[in-house]
Amino acid sequence: MTEPTVRPGDMHPLPEVPGERPPKPRPAPLPDPESAEYWAAARDGRLLVQRCEACGHHQLYPRAVCVVCHGPVSWIEASGRATVYSFTVIRQNHSRPFRDWMPYVVALVDLEEGPRIMTNIVGCDPEDVRVDMPVRAARFDRVSDEAGLVLFAPEG
Amino acid sequence: MSGRRAVIAGVATSDYPNLPGMSEHAVHAQAASRALADAGLDWSDVDGFATTGFFPMYAVGVAEYLGLRPTYFDETNAGGASFEVLVEHAAYAIERGAAEVVLVTYGSVQLSQMGRTLGTGGGGGGGRMAPGPAVYDALWGNTLVGSYALAARRHMHEFGTTTEQLASVAVTMRDHAAHNPQAQYREPITVEDVVSSRLVADPLHKLDCCVISDGGGACVVTSAERAADLPRPPVYVLGGAHATTHHMNVSADPDLTVTAAAMSGPLAFARAGITPADVDVAQIYDSFTITVVLSVEDLGFCAKGEGGAFVADGGLGLGGRLPTNTDGGGLSACHPGMRGMFLIVEAVRQLRGEGGATQVPDARIAVAHGTGGMLSTGATLVLGREAP
Numbered sequence: 001m002t003e004p005t006v007r008p009g010d011m012h013p014l015p016e017v018p019g020e021r022p023p024k025p026r027p028a029p030l031p032d033p034e035s036a037e038y039w040a041a042a043r044d045g046r047l048l049v050q051r052c053e054a055c056g057h058h059q060l061y062p063r064a065v066c067v068v069c070h071g072p073v074s075w076i077e078a079s080g081r082a083t084v085y086s087f088t089v090i091r092q093n094h095s096r097p098f099r100d101w102m103p104y105v106v107a108l109v110d111l112e113e114g115p116r117i118m119t120n121i122v123g124c125d126p127e128d129v130r131v132d133m134p135v136r137a138a139r140f141d142r143v144s145d146e147a148g149l150v151l152f153a154p155e156g
Numbered sequence: 157m158s159g160r161r162a163v164i165a166g167v168a169t170s171d172y173p174n175l176p177g178m179s180e181h182a183v184h185a186q187a188a189s190r191a192l193a194d195a196g197l198d199w200s201d202v203d204g205f206a207t208t209g210f211f212p213m214y215a216v217g218v219a220e221y222l223g224l225r226p227t228y229f230d231e232t233n234a235g236g237a238s239f240e241v242l243v244e245h246a247a248y249a250i251e252r253g254a255a256e257v258v259l260v261t262y263g264s265v266q267l268s269q270m271g272r273t274l275g276t277g278g279g280g281g282g283g284r285m286a287p288g289p290a291v292y293d294a295l296w297g298n299t300l301v302g303s304y305a306l307a308a309r310r311h312m313h314e315f316g317t318t319t320e321q322l323a324s325v326a327v328t329m330r331d332h333a334a335h336n337p338q339a340q341y342r343e344p345i346t347v348e349d350v351v352s353s354r355l356v357a358d359p360l361h362k363l364d365c366c367v368i369s370d371g372g373g374a375c376v377v378t379s380a381e382r383a384a385d386l387p388r389p390p391v392y393v394l395g396g397a398h399a400t401t402h403h404m405n406v407s408a409d410p411d412l413t414v415t416a417a418a419m420s421g422p423l424a425f426a427r428a429g430i431t432p433a434d435v436d437v438a439q440i441y442d443s444f445t446i447t448v449v450l451s452v453e454d455l456g457f458c459a460k461g462e463g464g465a466f467v468a469d470g471g472l473g474l475g476g477r478l479p480t481n482t483d484g485g486g487l488s489a490c491h492p493g494m495r496g497m498f499l500i501v502e503a504v505r506q507l508r509g510e511g512g513a514t515q516v517p518d519a520r521i522a523v524a525h526g527t528g529g530m531l532s533t534g535a536t537l538v539l540g541r542e543a544p
Contacts, residue, residue: 011297026295027283027284027285027294027295028283028284028285028295029284029285029287029291029295030284030285030286030287031287032287034287035287060292061289061292061405061407061408085310085412086306086307086309086310086313086412087306087309088302088305088306088309088357088358088359088360089355089357089358090297090298090299090302090357091354091355091356091357091358092299092301092354092356092357093297093299095297098297101297104297106296106297106298106299106302106306106357108306108406108407108412116407117292117407118292118293118295118296118298118405118406118407119296120296120297131309131310131313132313143295144284149295149296
């Protein structure tokens, strides 16, 4: 197993340096009854979206009911394909570990199924990210026993 | 419409922008005393109270601190837009006869509490984030500035808006602040200064972001009848409306280029019986330069997508199409966290002809438009110096 390389925008866990404060991990969500399955799937490398059993609408974040018709919802696995709706390169954030990852890309991506989610774009220079760029769910970072976070990278 | 009309009989700002010796509640008290004195009213005249802050029963707590026992109170929290909502509600209460004199106050010592470092509202690492919509943005290291930057980037993509156009908002606000002796920053700046200042979250630079201040303000809402023998010319609450699109997570906003102002603006103008062309002076929440561009479009002062050209052509300046933020705004004068009260105070001063060097000649109708959260809420208040 190779050590992850720390490059701008890659947001890999930082290596421990003797004599310095230990690196902080990414914050983790506290799952609740509506989100537990979503977080657990991401921990296992799968991106889920909710589908309304009544009207077929797809949604995230997880809710107990469909946001359009208020019918019952169930989970389906998303394709992982998405396009960048908008993005920013964060160059100031005093919170660790994000402070140590700057500059990094925060993006809103539109999943092929419809829902828009917040994520990070990794695997490319932050300067190369563009609006409408095709991206795919490329990395699922485990952040706790119950949860993982999906990160995206440019398609191809 | 018949019956009682609500008016603003007194306004005041507290000292600002740096109040190391004052508590948050003391800022409320100072602003309230000044606004009541401006209105020619006494604390004993107050039977209604409204304010808001960041913990439950906030208005009840401030009322107690001020020694008030109000029979009307309100603490609706719409973030920075709260005070436009609170005055709209107070006007309804006055017109309904549910209150005679409503005192609305705001106070903050954010700068003294937090220090001078620019806060970006980023989620801290290493911990566990409680369930709720906000985590779906915060877990990826998004920041407060980042949320507005996402809107700015999308607006630039869809409409060709440029960083220089955004920067022109900050330049105009600084021009106005030069005439405000209390303003936090008064030295003139150029578009070049803004776009060469440090990037905080692309495409927003440091000078695209509001300042961080201590300060507060207050206003007194009563009936036109009650105001008839008070010292100041009454300012009529002609109409108000508010709306929301999402909470603190911009990922839930269906269109980052359209804000709640697109709902609150037309409603408020219809209730006031005016059109955007009737507005002489505007006070528009300027948390970031992009906030103003989005607001002037959504309020109907220009078409969607033309906000960049509107602000770059001097549209917000004195003598421009829509003189805006005549006190220097949150970008230069004062931004203690929820700036909405300052918009109302400055709008009233303009309508009373007390604007000094930045007075808009013969201003008859003013708009105060607040934006709160992460472009989450919008609240529009139409004020006029003549009875409708």
